[in-house]
Amino acid sequence: xxxxxxxxxxxxxxxxxxxxxxxxxxxxxxxxxxxxxxxxxxxxxxxxxxxxxxxxxxxxxxxxxxxxxxxxxxxxxxxxxxxxxxxxxxxxxxxxxxxxxxxxxxxxxxxxxxxxxxxxxxxxxxxxxxxxxxxxxxxxxxxxxxxxxxxxxxxxxxxxxxxxxxxxxxxxxxxxxxxxxxxxxxxxxxxxxxxxxxxxxxxxxxxxxxxxxxxxxxxx
Amino acid sequence: xxxxxxxxxxxxxxxxxxxxxxxxxxxxxxxxxxxxxxxxxxxxxxxxxxxxxxxxxxxxxxxxxxxxxxxxxxxxxxxxxxxxxxxxxxxxxxxxxxxxxxxxxxxxxxxxxxxxxxxxxxxxxxxxxxxxxxxxxxxxxxxxxxxxxxxxxxxxxxxxxxxxxxxxxxxxxxxxxxxxxxxxxxxxxxxxxxxxxxxxxxxxxxxxxxxxxxxxxxxxxxxxx
Numbered sequence: 001x002x003x004x005x006x007x008x009x010x011x012x013x014x015x016x017x018x019x020x021x022x023x024x025x026x027x028x029x030x031x032x033x034x035x036x037x038x039x040x041x042x043x044x045x046x047x048x049x050x051x052x053x054x055x056x057x058x059x060x061x062x063x064x065x066x067x068x069x070x071x072x073x074x075x076x077x078x079x080x081x082x083x084x085x086x087x088x089x090x091x092x093x094x095x096x097x098x099x100x101x102x103x104x105x106x107x108x109x110x111x112x113x114x115x116x117x118x119x120x121x122x123x124x125x126x127x128x129x130x131x132x133x134x135x136x137x138x139x140x141x142x143x144x145x146x147x148x149x150x151x152x153x154x155x156x157x158x159x160x161x162x163x164x165x166x167x168x169x170x171x172x173x174x175x176x177x178x179x180x181x182x183x184x185x186x187x188x189x190x191x192x193x194x195x196x197x198x199x200x201x202x203x204x205x206x207x208x209x210x211x212x213x214x215x216x217x218x219x220x
Numbered sequence: 221x222x223x224x225x226x227x228x229x230x231x232x233x234x235x236x237x238x239x240x241x242x243x244x245x246x247x248x249x250x251x252x253x254x255x256x257x258x259x260x261x262x263x264x265x266x267x268x269x270x271x272x273x274x275x276x277x278x279x280x281x282x283x284x285x286x287x288x289x290x291x292x293x294x295x296x297x298x299x300x301x302x303x304x305x306x307x308x309x310x311x312x313x314x315x316x317x318x319x320x321x322x323x324x325x326x327x328x329x330x331x332x333x334x335x336x337x338x339x340x341x342x343x344x345x346x347x348x349x350x351x352x353x354x355x356x357x358x359x360x361x362x363x364x365x366x367x368x369x370x371x372x373x374x375x376x377x378x379x380x381x382x383x384x385x386x387x388x389x390x391x392x393x394x395x396x397x398x399x400x401x402x403x404x405x406x407x408x409x410x411x412x413x414x415x416x417x418x419x420x421x422x423x424x425x426x427x428x429x430x431x432x433x434x435x436x437x438x439x440x441x442x443x444x445x
Contacts, residue, residue: 062439114390114393117389117390118387118390118391120386121386121387121390122387124383124386124387125373125383125387128383134442137439137440137442138373138439138440140439141369141373141436141439141440142370142373142387144432144436145366145369145370145391145429145432145436146391148428148429148432149391149393149394152394152421152424152425152428153393153394155394155421156393156394156397156398156421157397159397159401159414159417159418159421160397160401
């Protein structure tokens with residue numbers, strides 16, 4: 001029921017968000033290409049939230065050893081990688097249109113890319129053949145270590161960028177109020193979608209675990 | 221705990237040096253990488269100081285994976301891991317012992333990589349020697365605290381080298397970037413600037429993951445498969 005409500009809200013909010021992007025928010029100085037930002041930012045934001053959920057669920061799993069936390073961590077990591085991929089692709093397209101480069105040594109972009117690598121590795125670990133409990137345990141450990149790395153990666157990328165001529169810090173945005181409203185509408189809409197997807201995936205994983213428990217292996 | 225950590229480290233070093241293949245493989249692979257990257261040097265041209273630093277740390281990162289893979293693999297046979305877990309040695313001393321053994325083996329392999337970088341990549345050490353050694357030791361501690369923790373993740377896995385590389389390399393980025401930049405400064409004839417921020421980053425990385433390793437290692441080093 002919760003999923004249906006969230007999905008319905010997500011559908012409506014996404015439609016409203018699209019309307020705001022194309023008809024409500026003013027066109028920026030750089031032209032219509034700036035509108036990609038309204039989808040880039042929510043993807044980036046919700047990917048970071050996903051990674052934080054992986055961290056919290058992993059901690060809870062280590063202390064409570066309840067499989068539900070492992071499933072939530074797995075579902076959140078999948079969503080995090082998905083949203084980070086979308087953020088990287090939209091960011092890259094936007095950078096190409098705005099600055100003429102597909103990739104820039106921007107601390108936020110670089111952090112997103114490294115986090116994408118880290119959590120893609122986490123998903124590889126989740127798919128390796130291993131005992132169920134052991135896998136949940138080692139994934140929880142990696143989920144914690146991975147999130148601890150985020151601030152250090154950001155700081156390292158910032159230091160590196162400051163030492164390079166192609167390092168580019170984004171200047172103050174100077175956005176109008178209607179632009180900000182569109183940004184917040186996007187964050188809300190993507191939030192509903194993220195919630196619906198997280199719950200659905202966690203439920204799927206619970207069903208999968210239940211089926212595996214019912215399965216009787218017969219080698220003969 | 222320290223005495224038992226020393227025992228574990230001595231046992232690991234003994235086994236690695238006498239019959240293990242991790243150190244030999246790490247040294248050979250690192251040398252091969254440095255030599256292959258030297259082929260990218262244009263005829264009569266030079267490899268930049270920063271690129272040389274990057275190649276050195278890339279060789280070290282691969283060496284780290286091979287060293288820790290070997291350190292954990294030697295306990296796979298004959299239920300040796302279960303034996304250690306059943307012994308009175310606390311699990312933290314295993315982590316510390318593995319870390320010390322890994323650090324020693326990594327330093328030995330880097331003592332080969334450094335002259336190879338200078339010879340094959342045409343570098344000269346211009347920068348302060350203290351910076352070179354401080355970077356080497358600080359960054360190596362960062363590498364081994366992660367290696368000693370996550371090396372145990374892939375225990376019992378068939379494709380553990382590739383699994384470990386995929387997991388460990390992105391996590392090491394802050395310490396690798398610091399090592400690359402500081403080694404670039406040491407190889408460059410220009411005066412080193414902004415070293416304190418990078419050394420601070422290495423120190424923060426070492427402290428954070430040493431704490432995380434101490435807390436998390438007992439969860440990953442277990443008798444479960």
